[in-house]
Amino acid sequence: MTITLSGTGVTFSDGKQTTAYRSSNGANGWARLSDGTLIQWGQSSTYSLSANGGARAALTITYPVAFTTVYRVIATNDTSSVPGGSLWYPIMTCASSITTSNFVWYCGEPNNGCIGATLSTRWIAFGI
Numbered sequence: 001m002t003i004t005l006s007g008t009g010v011t012f013s014d015g016k017q018t019t020a021y022r023s024s025n026g027a028n029g030w031a032r033l034s035d036g037t038l039i040q041w042g043q044s045s046t047y048s049l050s051a052n053g054g055a056r057a058a059l060t061i062t063y064p065v066a067f068t069t070v071y072r073v074i075a076t077n078d079t080s081s082v083p084g085g086s087l088w089y090p091i092m093t094c095a096s097s098i099t100t101s102n103f104v105w106y107c108g109e110p111n112n113g114c115i116g117a118t119l120s121t122r123w124i125a126f127g128i
Contacts, residue, residue: 030064040064041124043078044105059105059121067100067127075105075123095123 023031028042040063047057061075073095097104105121 024064028064036128038065038067038127039124040067042122044121044123046118046120057107057119059107060102061105061121061123062102063125067125070098070100070125070127072127073098073103073123073125075103075121077107078120078122093121100127 023029030038030040032038042061042064044059044061047059075093075095077093093105093107095103095105103123103125105123107119107121
């Protein structure tokens, strides 16, 4: 297997088949496969949950490259710090309001037990 890196992407070759794709690697990046599939990923900056009918936040995430069609977005939360040192409450997350250029990541905890928690999100999206 030969792997060739260039400024515009990566090429894999096993002597029988060559697969090339363009990419932009990093914490927020993307890769376009040879069949046109676009995979994007990223991590948000950190923010603190505030009291708003429970500890909750909404954050708009913009993709590095706009999709033509979005098939799926998966988003999770990273807990950086929690007042008192322990996270005892479930934090619910979801990706919503999904468009070809961005989505809104919602994060919440209904009991206000995480007010002031510092969080960020890691996400991955698939489309063309």
